[in-house]
Amino acid sequence: MKYSADAGLVDYVRQELVPEGLDFNALRENRIAVKINAADAVTIADRFVNKYKARLIHETAVDLEGSGFEMVYIYDFSMLKERLVVVLEAKIPKENPSIASIANITWSASWAEREIHDLLGINPIGTPDPRKQFLPYEWPNATESGTAPAQPEKGEKGVKDMWIPLGIAPKDSYATLIPIGPYHPGVIEGQTVYVKVEGETVVSADIKTGYHHRGIQKLIERRGYHKGVFAAERVCGICSPHHGLTYVTACENLYEAEIPDRALYIRSLLLELNRIHSHLLWIGVVADVIGWKTGFHLTWGLRERVMDIIEAITGNRVNYGIWRIGGVSRDVSQELAEKALKTVVPLKAEMAALLPLVAAHSVVQSRLINVGPLSQAEAFDGGAVGPVARASNWKIDVRADNSPHAMYDPKKINWQVITDDHNDTFGRTLVRVKELLVSSDIVAQCLEYLVKNAGEVINEPKMIPVNSEGIGLNEAPRGELVHYVRASEYNNNLPQAYRIRTPSYRNNAVIPKMLVGANLADVPVVMGSTDQCLACTDRVEIINEKDGSVSSMTWDQLLAMSRRAKVIR
Amino acid sequence: MDPLFTIISIILILPISLVLGVLYSFLIRKLNARFQWRVGPIIRMYSDLSPVIGSTRIWQPLYDILKLMGKDTVIPGSAHKKLFVYSPYMSLIFSILAIFFIPFPGMPLLSEIPYSLIIASYLIIASIMFTILGPVASGSPWGAIGARREAELFLVAELGFVVSLFSVAIAKNSLSIWTLASNMESLPAILLTLVAGTTMFVAMLGKLHIKPFDMPEAECEIVAGPYTEYSGKLLGTYFLSKVFILYAMVSLFIAIFLPPFSSGFIWLPLYAVAAVLLIFLLAVVQVLNPRYLIRKALLWYLKIVVPLAILSLIVAFAFVLGWMVV
Numbered sequence: 001m002k003y004s005a006d007a008g009l010v011d012y013v014r015q016e017l018v019p020e021g022l023d024f025n026a027l028r029e030n031r032i033a034v035k036i037n038a039a040d041a042v043t044i045a046d047r048f049v050n051k052y053k054a055r056l057i058h059e060t061a062v063d064l065e066g067s068g069f070e071m072v073y074i075y076d077f078s079m080l081k082e083r084l085v086v087v088l089e090a091k092i093p094k095e096n097p098s099i100a101s102i103a104n105i106t107w108s109a110s111w112a113e114r115e116i117h118d119l120l121g122i123n124p125i126g127t128p129d130p131r132k133q134f135l136p137y138e139w140p141n142a143t144e145s146g147t148a149p150a151q152p153e154k155g156e157k158g159v160k161d162m163w164i165p166l167g168i169a170p171k172d173s174y175a176t177l178i179p180i181g182p183y184h185p186g187v188i189e190g191q192t193v194y195v196k197v198e199g200e201t202v203v204s205a206d207i208k209t210g211y212h213h214r215g216i217q218k219l220i221e222r223r224g225y226h227k228g229v230f231a232a233e234r235v236c237g238i239c240s241p242h243h244g245l246t247y248v249t250a251c252e253n254l255y256e257a258e259i260p261d262r263a264l265y266i267r268s269l270l271l272e273l274n275r276i277h278s279h280l281l282w283i284g285v286v287a288d289v290i291g292w293k294t295g296f297h298l299t300w301g302l303r304e305r306v307m308d309i310i311e312a313i314t315g316n317r318v319n320y321g322i323w324r325i326g327g328v329s330r331d332v333s334q335e336l337a338e339k340a341l342k343t344v345v346p347l348k349a350e351m352a353a354l355l356p357l358v359a360a361h362s363v364v365q366s367r368l369i370n371v372g373p374l375s376q377a378e379a380f381d382g383g384a385v386g387p388v389a390r391a392s393n394w395k396i397d398v399r400a401d402n403s404p405h406a407m408y409d410p411k412k413i414n415w416q417v418i419t420d421d422h423n424d425t426f427g428r429t430l431v432r433v434k435e436l437l438v439s440s441d442i443v444a445q446c447l448e449y450l451v452k453n454a455g456e457v458i459n460e461p462k463m464i465p466v467n468s469e470g471i472g473l474n475e476a477p478r479g480e481l482v483h484y485v486r487a488s489e490y491n492n493n494l495p496q497a498y499r500i501r502t503p504s505y506r507n508n509a510v511i512p513k514m515l516v517g518a519n520l521a522d523v524p525v526v527m528g529s530t531d532q533c534l535a536c537t538d539r540v541e542i543i544n545e546k547d548g549s550v551s552s553m554t555w556d557q558l559l560a561m562s563r564r565a566k567v568i569r
Numbered sequence: 570m571d572p573l574f575t576i577i578s579i580i581l582i583l584p585i586s587l588v589l590g591v592l593y594s595f596l597i598r599k600l601n602a603r604f605q606w607r608v609g610p611i612i613r614m615y616s617d618l619s620p621v622i623g624s625t626r627i628w629q630p631l632y633d634i635l636k637l638m639g640k641d642t643v644i645p646g647s648a649h650k651k652l653f654v655y656s657p658y659m660s661l662i663f664s665i666l667a668i669f670f671i672p673f674p675g676m677p678l679l680s681e682i683p684y685s686l687i688i689a690s691y692l693i694i695a696s697i698m699f700t701i702l703g704p705v706a707s708g709s710p711w712g713a714i715g716a717r718r719e720a721e722l723f724l725v726a727e728l729g730f731v732v733s734l735f736s737v738a739i740a741k742n743s744l745s746i747w748t749l750a751s752n753m754e755s756l757p758a759i760l761l762t763l764v765a766g767t768t769m770f771v772a773m774l775g776k777l778h779i780k781p782f783d784m785p786e787a788e789c790e791i792v793a794g795p796y797t798e799y800s801g802k803l804l805g806t807y808f809l810s811k812v813f814i815l816y817a818m819v820s821l822f823i824a825i826f827l828p829p830f831s832s833g834f835i836w837l838p839l840y841a842v843a844a845v846l847l848i849f850l851l852a853v854v855q856v857l858n859p860r861y862l863i864r865k866a867l868l869w870y871l872k873i874v875v876p877l878a879i880l881s882l883i884v885a886f887a888f889v890l891g892w893m894v895v
Contacts, residue, residue: 178710184792200714200863291780291787291860297605363781363859520714521787521862 002258003029003405006081013086017052017077018044027469028253030083038071038090038099045102045109048075048086055396056383057085057473058482058501059102059112061120068094069122072499073102074471074484078401085402085471092122101127108383111509112501134210180523182211193511193527197520205515205523207508217498224493225251225325225464232483233319235500238281241274242476243483243500244323249405250472250483251325255462259405262455263327267406268413269446270313270320271474272439277306278477279432279439280351282528283358286429289524290367295358302354305347309340327458337450344447348440355433359426368426372514372526375423382510385503386479387435388530390419391427397475404474407446415442425529464492478530479503504530578676579669586668587631590816593848594630600852630812634805642801647708656703657799657806660696664813667692671820672750675834680746680824686738689746690731693817696810697723697776703807704795715794719785721863725870726775726782732878733768736885737761737825750824751832761888765881766826770850771874773818779851781858782866819844 010026013034020043023035036044048054057074064070069092077084092099101124103110113124114133124130132139181192190211196204216235220228232247233240245267252259280303287295307317313332314320322330332340358364374384379392389396397417399408407413418434420427464487472483482501488494507530514526595610602609610629614622626632644650670689672680679685701719704712738744740761741752775782785794796804823843824831830840861869 287859291783292858293601294605294856295859297607301606361859363861366865367859367862519862519864520791521784 001261001264002256003252006030009081009084012081013084017048017086018088020044027087027471028256030081031085031087031253031469031471033087033089033469036088036090038092041071041073041088041090042100042102042105044088045073045105049106052077052080054080054086055380056102056106056108057471057480058484058499059109059116060484060499060501061116061122062486062497063120064091068092069097069120071099071122072484072486074482076402083402085473087469087471096123097121098123098125100125103127103129106383107381107509108506111505132210134213136210137208178520180527184524191508193515193523195515195520195523200520202515202518202520202523205512207511209508217500220247220498221495225495226461228495228498229323229325230319230321232500233321233323235502237318238278239274239476239478239481240319241270241323242474242481244320245271245404245406246472246474246476246481246483247485248323248325248472249474250470250485251464252405253470253472254464254468254485254487257326257405257462258459259327260456260459261407262331262450262453263457264405264407265446265449266328266332266457267323267404268408269332269443269450270310270322271404271406272442272446273306273310273313275439275477276436276443277303277310279436280306282432282477283355283429286368286425286525286528287358287364289528290364292364295364298354298358302347302351305343309343312336312340324458324461326461327456329458331457332450334451334454337447341444341447341451344440344443348437348444351440352437355436359429359433365426367522367525368429369422369424371425371518371522372529373424373517374510374514378510378513382513383506384479384510385506386475386477387428387431388479388507388510390417391431392423393419393421395419396480398473398480399475402473404472413442413445425525428529466490466492476503479507575678578673578678582668582673582676582678583665585673586665586813586816586820589819589844590812591628591631593815593819593844594812595627596845596848597852597855598630600849601856604852604856634808634812637800637805637808638802640801640805642803643798645708645798648798649706649708652706653703653798654803656699656706657803657810660699660703661806661810661813663692663696663699664810664817667696667817668813668820670746671817672747672824672831673820674831674837674840677747677832680750682745684744685746686734686744686749686825689817689821690734693776693814693821694723694727696814700795700807700810703799703803704797707798709798711792711797712795714791715785715797718791718863719795722775722782722784722866725867726772728870729768729772729874729878730776733765733772733881734825736765736878736881739882740885740888742889746821746824747832750828750830752828758888761881761884762826764877764884766822768874768877768881769822769826771870771877773822773851774854776818777815777851779855781861783860784863784866787860819847822847 005026005028007026009030010024010032013032014021014024018034018036020040021034021036025033025035027033045056049056055076057076059074060072062070062072071090071092073088073090075086075088077086090099097120099122101109101113103113103124104126110127110129111133113127114129114131116122117124117130118133118135131137178195178197179192180195182190192208194206194208195202216231220231223231228251229244229247233244235243280299284296284299284303287293287299310320311317313336314322314330322328374382374388374392376392376394379389379394384392384394385396395417398404400410400417403409408415415438418431418438420431422430466487467489468487470485470487472485474481481503484497484499484501485495486497488496511527511530514529515523518526599609599612610626612625612627614624614626644653667689669679670685670692672678680689682688697719701716701723704716704719737749740758741749743749773779778786786796787794791797796807799807820831823840827843830836830843
């Protein structure tokens with residue numbers, strides 16, 4: 001299958017969407033890159049979000065080394081034109097870099113702006129929440145020669161009151177503040193949620209991430225396109241194939257990719273099998289959080305059978321390692337497909353019988369209904385994605401709107417997007433339970449295709465051009481996942497910049513809003529309801545607070561530290 | 570009865586109750602595991618492993634406690650030291666004292682004395698009180714929240730516990746457990762056993778922290794709850810007192826509601842069957858339910874247990890006033 005671009009779209013974007021654009025560049029597959037003045041970013045954002053109801057997918061910045069920074073705004077226009085994604089690019093100077101914040105227009109930019117400030121030192125002027133995102137709050141501001149960013153003024157109305165109920169650092173904490181994390185039995189990964197409680201009722205909450213920095217983005221920028229596939233898979237252990245495929249989609253987006261049909265079906269097959277196992281895992285975790293060990297063991301027992309199918313197909317349980325740019329590395333033989341089909345069909349019947357029973361349990365319902373409410377408007381403004389958004393009755397699914405390079409064509413595969421109007425944790429549970437069944441349908445259809453047809457699974461990779469940009473979008477089990485690759489200006493094998501925006505990055509940002517008014521016992525349930533997966537990026541630096549000098553640590557030094565040996569400097 | 574026999578049986582009941590309490594905990598764990606597609610503590614160890622770790626794991630709950638006894642005990646600086654250290658021991662002492670007042674087949678122990686029902690229920694309450702006091706003294710916020718939940722749950726569960734015990738006492742006109750336990754059931758008394766026994770069973774769920782009433786031990790919400798700051802011997806002592814409380818609750822239930830299984834030695838097989846059935850029911854409830862929120866548990870109690878308790882009182886008074894033929 002070849003992905004083509006609509007030729008007339010550049011004119012449409014030039015005349016209709018961004019008249020103030022300086023330079024228009026049609027990328028592949030209806031992605032349009034527009035160069036703009038940094039001063040226009042806010043007015044354009046206002047028009048996009050409020051007039052066209054476009055969605056900010058991600059905001060990031062690229063270090064152009066000698067010639068300054070480039071701000072990159074990625075907007076989703078798929079509801080206006082098929083697969084249309086507009087990439088706005090604004091250059092800003094290296095000295096005292098700053099840009100007007102758009103987080104007041106759409107809250108979904110807030111975390112991104114904090115991250116840009118953390119990692120590149122670009123100051124978002126007027127951002128409602130200028131605190132550190134991934135770095136500790138107390139981290140010295142090396143990039144700004146020691147000056148701390150302005151703290152938010154108290155008493156202002158607007159975005160701030162809606163989304164930042166608790167503007168405090170740990171040092172300002174009081175007796176009523178309960179830290180859930182960094183490591184807490186209810187949440188598997190490291191993060192801190194500060195909840196302020198009166199009795200057992202949460203009156204205010206705040207979230208702090210940044211405990212998982214592994215530097216994967218930088219790693220891929222240094223390794224070349226083909227090795228990057230394997231690094232990208234290791235972003236997350238649960239949705240690893242989604243990260244791998246999104247990276248591959250972004251890279252295929254850089255050139256005129258043509259992918260064999262059989263490879264597309266294998267990709268869909270593995271993505272959906274992964275979604276089944278991930279959703280089963282989530283139901284188990286939530287059952288465990290509400291104290292129902294039996295539900296945990298039942299769903300994880302079902303999940304183990306899905307893992308067996310995955311292992312039979314790819315040889316691995318977690319990181320499949322079969323994605324390649326231009327196809328997949330390993331075929332699913334017709335016998336294997338037939339065997340897998342025989343396992344999937346009874347598994348689906350079992351899930352269809354069991355899971356609605358779980359959802360109908362009266363104590364389960366009493367723990368989930370009206371817990372962690374999130375209305376559709378809040379979901380849109382906060383930038384929620386995936387099952388969290390769909391449970392707020394917002395029909396958003398990347399597979400339908402802007403599908404990745406896998407087989408989700410409604411003409412060939414029969415499936416539908418699940419939504420629910422409960423607007424709470426129970427709705428999120430129902431959405432995931434129904435999605436499981438839809439996913440098993442897709443899996444069965446893919447396997448049927450693989451049984452009946454034969455063919456190639458990979459095309460010879462082409463030379464990846466310089467000066468190009470690729471965007472990979474995918475619906476991971478937790479929601480919309482974005483990988484943005486910008487090809488180097490001179491090197492055919494190295495990306496200049498590579499950015500990941502995970503779904504939890506968005507969903508975690510709305511957690512404090514959902515927590516307010518909950519019982520303390522519900523806090524882990526609400527946190528779990530977004531199915532968090534905290535994959536972040538950073539490098540290790542040691543900053544001497546007294547003189548501001550920066551030194552890096554080598555791998556050996558870290559190893560020595562971890563073994564409590566003498567650190568050699 | 571002969572004072573010498575009483576003293577001998579008091580000495581004998583200690584190992585008996587420990588063994589039975591451990592067996593009951595093992596049974597709950599094993600049944601839980603089998604219901605959840607797990608293996609659980611292995612009854613007959615695999616032949617290749619048995620030379621290394623012994624031929625059975627039936628005593629696993631006891632091994633867990635013994636392991637804790639050999640660990641270091643950490644006392645947090647913020648704790649009220651005396652209360653923190655003595656609470657587990659007091660809890661253990663009261664739970665052991667309680668079992669002296671509850672009969673075992675062939676051994677009346679101290680249950681013959683006139684007010685043994687009141688004494689036994691107070692001793693059980695005292696043991697639970699010290700699982701609240703110790704955590705409060707620990708100075709940990711999780712311990713405080715856990716203790717608070719324990720106290721709320723205790724207040725809630727106590728109602729059903731007391732009403733069900735005393736409706737039987739009212740009907741049979743005695744406060745001595747031995748009299749209640751050796752009184753043969755007549756046919757209409759089964760109605761009372763059903764109503765009051767159900768109330769008592771629900772109260773047991775709260776006292777033994779069986780789901781859906783295990784909020785004090787909800788590790789996903791409040792870490793280890795009351796036991797957050799406890800470690801080593803002190804934690805082991807708490808767990809040991811829980812084993813004794815489990816035995817005490819089961820044997821009290823059988824003594825009050827299933828007479829005469831606790832009276833003569835010949836009833837021992839039926840006593841065992843009743844105990845296993847009771848444990849089985851507890852395990853089924855434990856497996857089938859997630860955890861309630863504390864306020865929803867309270868509402869549930871108001872809706873279900875309070876009418877049940879009132880009903881059992883009405884039935885008891887019906888006996889006294891002779892509306893039914895005893």
